[in-house]
Amino acid sequence: MTNVFYLKGLDCPDCGNKLENSIKELASVKQAQLTFALGKLEVEYTDETEKVVKLIKEHGCSIAKETNGEVVSSVKEQEQHLVKTNNFKKIIFQVLAGGVVSAVVSGTVLLLAVLLWLLEMPETIVITSFAGAIIIGGWATAHQGIKSLAQLKFDMNVLMIVALTGAVFIGEWLEGAIIAFLFALSHTLENYSLDKTRQAVKELMTLAPPTATVKKTAQEMVLPIEQVQVGDIVIVRPGERMAMDGKVIVGSSWVNEAPVTGESSLVAKTVAATVYAGTVNEGGYLEISVTKLARESTVSKIIQLVEKALADKPPVQKFIDRFAAYYTPAILVIALGMVTIPTLILGQELLTWIYRALALLLVACPCALIISTPVALVTAMGSAAKTGVLIKGGFYLEQMAKVKTIAFDKTGTLTKGKPRISNVTSFDIDQKIMLQAAYSLEKMSEHPLAKSLCLYAGELGITTLPVALFKVQSGQGVTGQLKQQGSDNAVTWLIGNIKFLLSSGVEIDEQARIVLNKQVASGDTVIGVGCIPGSSSKGILAGLISFRDELRPETIEAMLKIKKLGLDTVMLTGDNTAVANKIANLAAIKQVASQLLPGDKLTEIKKITESKGAVAMVGDGINDAPALAQASVGIAMGASGTDTALETADVALLGDDLNKISFLVVLSRKTLRIIKQNIVMAIGLKLIAVALITTGFFTLWMAVLADMGTTLVVTLNGLRLLKIRDIDVSK
Ligand code: ADP
Numbered sequence: 001m002t003n004v005f006y007l008k009g010l011d012c013p014d015c016g017n018k019l020e021n022s023i024k025e026l027a028s029v030k031q032a033q034l035t036f037a038l039g040k041l042e043v044e045y046t047d048e049t050e051k052v053v054k055l056i057k058e059h060g061c062s063i064a065k066e067t068n069g070e071v072v073s074s075v076k077e078q079e080q081h082l083v084k085t086n087n088f089k090k091i092i093f094q095v096l097a098g099g100v101v102s103a104v105v106s107g108t109v110l111l112l113a114v115l116l117w118l119l120e121m122p123e124t125i126v127i128t129s130f131a132g133a134i135i136i137g138g139w140a141t142a143h144q145g146i147k148s149l150a151q152l153k154f155d156m157n158v159l160m161i162v163a164l165t166g167a168v169f170i171g172e173w174l175e176g177a178i179i180a181f182l183f184a185l186s187h188t189l190e191n192y193s194l195d196k197t198r199q200a201v202k203e204l205m206t207l208a209p210p211t212a213t214v215k216k217t218a219q220e221m222v223l224p225i226e227q228v229q230v231g232d233i234v235i236v237r238p239g240e241r242m243a244m245d246g247k248v249i250v251g252s253s254w255v256n257e258a259p260v261t262g263e264s265s266l267v268a269k270t271v272a273a274t275v276y277a278g279t280v281n282e283g284g285y286l287e288i289s290v291t292k293l294a295r296e297s298t299v300s301k302i303i304q305l306v307e308k309a310l311a312d313k314p315p316v317q318k319f320i321d322r323f324a325a326y327y328t329p330a331i332l333v334i335a336l337g338m339v340t341i342p343t344l345i346l347g348q349e350l351l352t353w354i355y356r357a358l359a360l361l362l363v364a365c366p367c368a369l370i371i372s373t374p375v376a377l378v379t380a381m382g383s384a385a386k387t388g389v390l391i392k393g394g395f396y397l398e399q400m401a402k403v404k405t406i407a408f409d410k411t412g413t414l415t416k417g418k419p420r421i422s423n424v425t426s427f428d429i430d431q432k433i434m435l436q437a438a439y440s441l442e443k444m445s446e447h448p449l450a451k452s453l454c455l456y457a458g459e460l461g462i463t464t465l466p467v468a469l470f471k472v473q474s475g476q477g478v479t480g481q482l483k484q485q486g487s488d489n490a491v492t493w494l495i496g497n498i499k500f501l502l503s504s505g506v507e508i509d510e511q512a513r514i515v516l517n518k519q520v521a522s523g524d525t526v527i528g529v530g531c532i533p534g535s536s537s538k539g540i541l542a543g544l545i546s547f548r549d550e551l552r553p554e555t556i557e558a559m560l561k562i563k564k565l566g567l568d569t570v571m572l573t574g575d576n577t578a579v580a581n582k583i584a585n586l587a588a589i590k591q592v593a594s595q596l597l598p599g600d601k602l603t604e605i606k607k608i609t610e611s612k613g614a615v616a617m618v619g620d621g622i623n624d625a626p627a628l629a630q631a632s633v634g635i636a637m638g639a640s641g642t643d644t645a646l647e648t649a650d651v652a653l654l655g656d657d658l659n660k661i662s663f664l665v666v667l668s669r670k671t672l673r674i675i676k677q678n679i680v681m682a683i684g685l686k687l688i689a690v691a692l693i694t695t696g697f698f699t700l701w702m703a704v705l706a707d708m709g710t711t712l713v714v715t716l717n718g719l720r721l722l723k724i725r726d727i728d729v730s731k
């Protein structure tokens, strides 16, 4: 069985690794994987749930949520049991657990001890109080540290034990108590702020409600979403969230799709419309026929992608992890040298140098450094996902910050991709027959032009014929043979751009040429319909169909913002030059490359990368796959629910909103900046502290404060990414 736990109180990636390893050591555990950025632990085991839960608790974590409810309830029962049987035990447990309570109690005891000391009470009383503060504040850490020591692992907890024992040993009771208190406090604060960085991602996970109201044989039942089957009918009342992806079968309403697309405008839904789990029904009563299982719904996919993205460590983080493995032992050796060299060789005072070595141990904790990158990434990717920008990994966020040029596909990206037919002309053939041939073939294509043609022909009441040998020439057109009733003389039909028809042997006569030129000059996309009889290699042009596509409403503003950010824009299209120029003009894009095949788009991206640096490519994901893959960052316009776009690109814009590109640029630049700041701060502050310690300026508690301060500052700095705004062009 596989169980997923979401943990609370996981405040250091190193502790995470240890928990993961000790779970892996359990006999019945096959696999265990912990994603620190999410606090997510996935365990595959045969039984021993109890042992896993016990280990989690022993590592100072609690379970916020897990996938098969029973564990949490059994933990809750245990805790309730504890309350009932022994209140005193529970209080002791809380005080020593290392959380808020420990921090508050040890702080209070510390204040009390200082007061007693100032009042010049007998030494035994004062020392006992200080000892009390040390035990309360340091218990949880010491507990962990002893376990690590037993396994010969040197970590922060071990350093802490050494420092605390050392302080007591040299009689620095006050220092010891302050350290223990600060340590408990920093744990609490770190936990709190780290949980906050995970918040954006967590919000995503709670989007879909856990239960659905299912209508079964005139009865309503509330079922957990995991039990709802495809084809079930789910009732969604006004104000409720959709629990499942599905199609409306009864009713109509307005739906807020912000949770899935990041766009908070209301979308009208009537019978046959698709709705997504997590979106909110703002209007009327709806009945929905479920089309996807809960774990396959669009939100689930989004969540899985974000989780996967966070589990893949970007290069910066991998480097830091490797660094940390050698770091702690190295520090222990240096501390040992600090005690032995000055005292044994230079004959200086032992206590002074023990004290300084202890300060070094305290300040040396690499937590801030280890945490510096993940806190920024998890916050950035979480807040991006919330606005409908799905980033497939920290790596792409790093790349995006370095991009110099953004290339755009035209149809479906800069334009709405819903071209309307503006002209139909046929030559020497009945228009209906020409359209019937075109319709029959385009019915099998996914291209926006094809869809529009099908709609048009359908409205005219034209029917389709069966097609044989259908072929898609990506970025050019489609071909196939029609089986006309009563005749077995196979004719090959071709539909696509003129260049493609010409290269396939279709000839265009003088009369057709005149019409063609006129249509092209008007700035429309013109496709030709040609046919080649089975026995011949030459064909004739049967007709021309023109399409007019509009810019997306946000295109102009989006391009302005991108330029304001100092980026170049380029348009790459397979369409003819006249249309390309017209659209580029409207969108204020200066650089245009037209009549490109999908492979040419790739070459174009390569060229720009070589001459100008990293390029991001934005495409609709239908035939731009090679270019999207070649670009440093491939961005897909991922009209919610199109799985291919979600899967192939590095970044998906769920709401199909070009405005999100500038947001992505701003976010990525800021994230990279914050990561760099964090690394510099983490290392810089440590170096300063070490310098101060060796010169004797630093006391022990200052060392702890410096360490805790750095970790907190780094985390808070990462949290700034929750509030990233897109740039404003109106200023
Ligand atoms: P864009 O780069 O603008 O998105 P595409 O690469 O999708 O354009 O297509 C380029 C050109 O190829 C279209 O303008 C059209 O002329 C032709 N074409 C591609 N697929 C089809 C199709 N299914 N039916 C007709 N024409 C097509």
Ligand code: MG
Pocket (backbone or CB within 6 Å): 409, 410, 411, 412, 413, 620, 622, 623, 624
């Ligand atoms: Mg396209």
